Each structure stands twice: as structure tokens, then as C-alpha cells.
Amino acid sequence: GAVVSQHPSWVICKSGTSVKIECRSLDFQATTMFWYRQFPKQSLMLMATSNEGSKATYEQGVEKDKFLINHASLTLSTLTVTSAHPEDSSFYICSARGLAGASDTQYFGPGTRLTVL
């Protein structure tokens, strides 16, 4: 089946530093990847949608200069949290939709826990 990985699975950083999270589709090519964030005891909120080779589309209220998304290849998308602050601490989950996948099919990664001190 389609597998999506994320790296790292958890990261702790100091306030003001930048953190990069990778999302990889391991056995399929993903034309579209999605980034979600999830606060404790809350549901997943879509942050942005990225298409390979083009700029990401951000949801309302998500700062594109703070959350940099790059989808440079069909198997890799990265989310960089710039100048991280404690309020950015959250669980970040990516998902991927394949070349041949239906528009309603997404495969989810295992998530990355970010803690900003």
C-alpha cells in the first residue's frame, strides 16, 4: 500500500530557531501534498496544499512567511517553521495524493511532534 513517512518524528528546539520537517511518499509519486497541524485534543486543521513544482496554497490565517513549504520533487515535501515560538508547538501531519489517485484519496504520514522551548 501507499506509505508516507515523516522525519523527524519529534523535535525540540529553542525559540527563534528554524525547524524543517520532511514528508516523503515512499512507494508512489505524489503530485499533491497537504500539511496539517493538530493542537492537543483538537482535530486536524489544514495549513496548506502543495503541488510539485509550484507554490503552496495556504489556508486563511496561516502565515506563509512563517511556514515555508517546498515540494521540489514528486516524493518529497518540506515544511520549515521559521523563527519558531512556543505557540508553534504542535503535532504536524502531512498527507500525499498520488498521480493516479482519486481526488479524494490521501495517505497520511505518522506525524511530527514539535516542541519549542
Next chain:
Amino acid sequence: KQEVTQIPAALSVPEGENLVLNCSFTDSAIYNLQWFRQDPGKGLTSLLLIQSSQREQTSGRLNASLDKSSGRSTLYIAASQPGDSATYLCAATGNQFYFGTGTSLTVIP
């Protein structure tokens, strides 16, 4: 914008009970309705996917139903087990996934 709500927010039942989790959505123009399980600190595990043309799907002890006209889906878990303890999320899919607020289930041995 699609809004998805799940009731109850939390549920605690003794082992062996049958239970129903509810999911409602405001826009009936969906591609499908998907149920996920999420263990603490983990990602999502897909449980059942009901396409918009279907009314239900079954997998083992799980049965999910979909009523598009009323904007509702239910997840039925038969003979609950402690290992079923997790948060259950439903998602209504259109151009993107719209997740519900989740139901935190605890099955007491």
C-alpha cells in the same frame, strides 16, 4: 465551508459493549466520508471509507453508515475491546479533507 462535528466528544464504556459514534457534516456535496483512528501522539489509521454513492461499509467489528441527505455518518463498534481505546476522527472529503472534532473512546476492561 464544510463543517464537521462529532458527538460525543468523549465516551467511556465497559468492555464488550456495542457503541455508536456520530459524525455530522453541513455540506452534502462530498466525495466520500472516511473514518480514522488516532492513538495518542500518533498519526492516522484509516478504518473505513464510504463513497458518496454507498450507504455503508463493514470491516470486522466496525460498520460505518452514510446518509448524505441528512449529512450524517455513524461508526458502529461491536463488542468493544480495551484495544479499541483511541480517538476516532471522521473526515468529509471534497477538494480537501474536512476533519471532525473527534471522539475520544475509552474501553474499560
